[in-house]
Amino acid sequence: MSEKKSVGSLILGKWNTKTIVGIAIGAALFAVLMNFGGIKIFTNTSLTTAMIVDVIVGALFGPVPAALTAFLGNFLADLIGGWGFWFDWSVGNGVLGFFVGLIPVYAKQFDEGVFGVKEIIIYVVTVIIGNALAFGVVTPLLTYLFYSQELTITWGQATAALIGNASVQIVIGIPLLLFIANRNKKSSNLTKED
Amino acid sequence: MENRLFINLKPGTTFLDRLTGKTKVRVFFVLIFLLIATWDIRFIAPLFILSIIGLVSIRPNAKKMTVALIVILLLNLFNLLLMFLVEPDYGLGVVGGSTVIFKITDFYIVTKETMWYFLVRLMKFMATFIFSLTFIQCITPSEMAAGLYSVKIPYKVCTIVSLAFRYIPDITRDFNNIRISLQARGLELDSKRTGIMTRLKQYILILAPLVITSFDRVGMVANAMDLRGFGKLKKRTYYAEHEDTKGDKIMAPIILILLALFLGIVACLIIWPPAFEVWCPWIK
């Protein structure tokens, strides 16, 4: 993937069948992890690992697919998990997905295995901004508008989500990205040792 | 594990089940919009009753339903409790009155209006929830895709939805296999034995292969779709979307009426914004 790509095309991603399937499988993975992939912290609260899916989809297909993945993934997770229909959170996740999915825009050679300190720093920044915007602003706003919920509480819940997601996306997300990046590396001059 | 999920892959036989995806999706969205738009119990109460009728009418798995309902009910009550703790006299703001029933402390007063608001809110949320539960119980993924397509959502997006449903059970199975094979190799997931940080790190060991195996599919699936002409035309038809039944013909006008009602309500809210958000019989 050496040829130059405009930022615009990088953000939109290639809209071929592969991307469609990628988003679909991403959304499915998101829903599965949302329902089964929780990490217990205390007895009745648990961190969800679903939030790393939009990171991966972003890395592979770009931010817009990532946003769609998170949005649909959350929608599906709520439906199949029997949680009702909370599209204020779906939208929030979509926004978050977009930010954490920006990887191809700044890590242009991710698919050649390049993901260094610089990229990691940018990634962390996007994670923080994304979460802040998604669950600090968008979701509470929507919740307030549509369910006119007491803002303090919404913010309470949002902050919890914000911290949880951010930590998952950083603690798990970074090693996972490195794992995938390394997998893409074209390994040259492998020698047998003894 | 598939049976832990709330969607059915095979269409049922009740009245709602036999509707087309088109109708199901429309009814669902218009009802949800309606519920979101209004805080007036004169609309919400009937909708609430309707939602229960709907849910019962599809004869769902009683045990699963009760569990889900109770969980959500508790969640909502907890939420209300929080609201009360933060702002006991909430009713004053949204209903426009503060008739004290009794005092707990000087700050924590229980007012008729607040209770009224909480009642309305609870109904509204439960109705929303029950509708979506009914919806997911009576629709198959393919019907959902067809239905979304019928409301002018691009079919590529609709395909994403049905495809996702297609792969959820597969991925769930992979997830379990991977988790177990790692446990057999010594992974300790018991929250009592390991700290949260280690468990976060250990989860990478599960997620790495899961992500890889999941996305390894993409190329092959995409090829299989391309080879069968996916994305060839601007439009698409659906095998799962059967012809309108009598039920659909009955529902069509009802949908229109509900839609009109929704628009009406929104219009009113814009033209004559009510003094207080929540209508209340004893507040003029």
Add this chain to the structure above:
Amino acid sequence: MPEPIITFTDFSFRYKSQTEETLKHIDLTICKGEKILILGPSGCGKSTLGNCINGLIPFSYDGEIKGSCIVAGLETRKANLFKLSSHVGTVQQDSDAQFIGLSVGEDIAFSLENNAVPRNEMLELVDRAAETVDMEGHLKDVPYDLSGGQKQKVALGGVLHNDVQILLFDEPLAALDPQMGMTAVDLIDRIHREQDKTVIIIEHRLEDVLFRHVDRIILINDGTIALDTTPDELLRSDVLKEMGIREPLYISALKNAGADLSLLKDLENAEALDISPVKNLIAEHFHKNEPSLEKLESTGEVLVEVKDVSFDYGGDYSLDDMNFTIREGERISVIGKNGAGKSTMAKLLTGIIRPKKGEITFKGQNILEMSIREIGRLIGYVMQNPNQMIAKNIIKEEVELAPRLNGFSKEETDKNVEEALRMCDLYPMRNWPISVLSYGQKKRVTIASILCLKPDILIVDEPTAGQDYRHYTEIMRFLEDLNRDYGITILFITHDMHLAIEYTDRSIVFSDGNILADDYVYSVLSDKETIKKANLKETSLVTLAEKAGIDPEKFIHAFIEEERRQRTDGK
């Protein structure tokens, strides 16, 4: 003169990410109504050739094309995929990945949906297609209830519409047990005859494909056409052996006997074959080295005892009153058709699922009281798909994982890891990234990552599925060595009868959740009754033995031993 429908002229292709051409100067003509089999070692370019015919190249694989490839009158380089797909129907290897719909009906209808065919017409077409592949009874079934074979049928049904002229199959049998393989081959043949389509089959399992007549076999090697001839010619020659492709067993047997194959007609079909001209020869050869049929009763200490174990998933499927023992140092094959319960049994042994009734003991102690983790130290389970087991990037890290998680000391970890790496001779490559390894090597990494816990028993699920003969033997020899040199007890799960005979001493046959037989492998697998009940397929050696009037059990035994000798001489 039949008219050509596919013509490659001096055609070459290079994948964008590759430096060398994968296909080199292909000249090939396929005529309307022909039935072609494409053979070749793994990685030689078969699928690539297939993808050039169905248009995936260049549509979804970037690369550089030289020369011309004309399919149904269209120059594939210029025509778009959709135009081509109305002429070429493709069925791929992975029956699961290509099942797009959420029910049989939908999946068959998929291409019609994409062509926006009105539903009322669609129904008719789907029913017709479903009938052709006899799945009409299953239109409402969901993919998760279907066997691999049924999924393949559905995939075939899905490409039969808008009267495609060319049917392309890329390893359609890979995941199927012999019986289903036969059904599939038969079905393909029927469609070829009844709807006179042009059929192209890419497959490793030569013998299974030859179960029905094919007109021509094209042998690909390293991106060029090595041979283009009739089955009989190919079987008479020795190129297959040279290229490391498995000959049909009965052919090898005939050749071993030194029979002059030019005397025989319909070589390609063991059933039809008339061996009278060489009958005596075979008999003589057999008696020259007739095997002593002493059963090598294992005397090892009893490791595992399964006592009246029953299990069910809550569905209609169930395992009932299983009873068997595993002794130290044994090589056991667990065989049975798809869905017989083989993997389920493995899961029971490894504590992944727990019996509803009965008990499983390891050296006398009840494993039902142990955690998966504890059992993992005693019984290692190698899953079918290596990618599902690999959690690290570097071989060494992957192998170190288990000891680490089990809290071994640094020294012990290093010791075990080095040993495991050496056993799987991966030690020189220990610092390589796993992503560059071949399937077989990956498999070895996963085995090493289990071995470093020093389990007494190794359960390997379908070690060779979808492998070509070279990798297949590579993996199996390696497991054989593990058993011989390190005395590790090995349990294979497979539905390849010959693999069982070749590499194991004892065989447990599963059928619908019951143990049909549990005995010396030769006696089990030459017993017609068992084979029929388990709905497996007897090897062509049995057929040959009967024609030659020799006791099949002894004949197979003799054959295997001869092969072994040849191998060791070859080494």
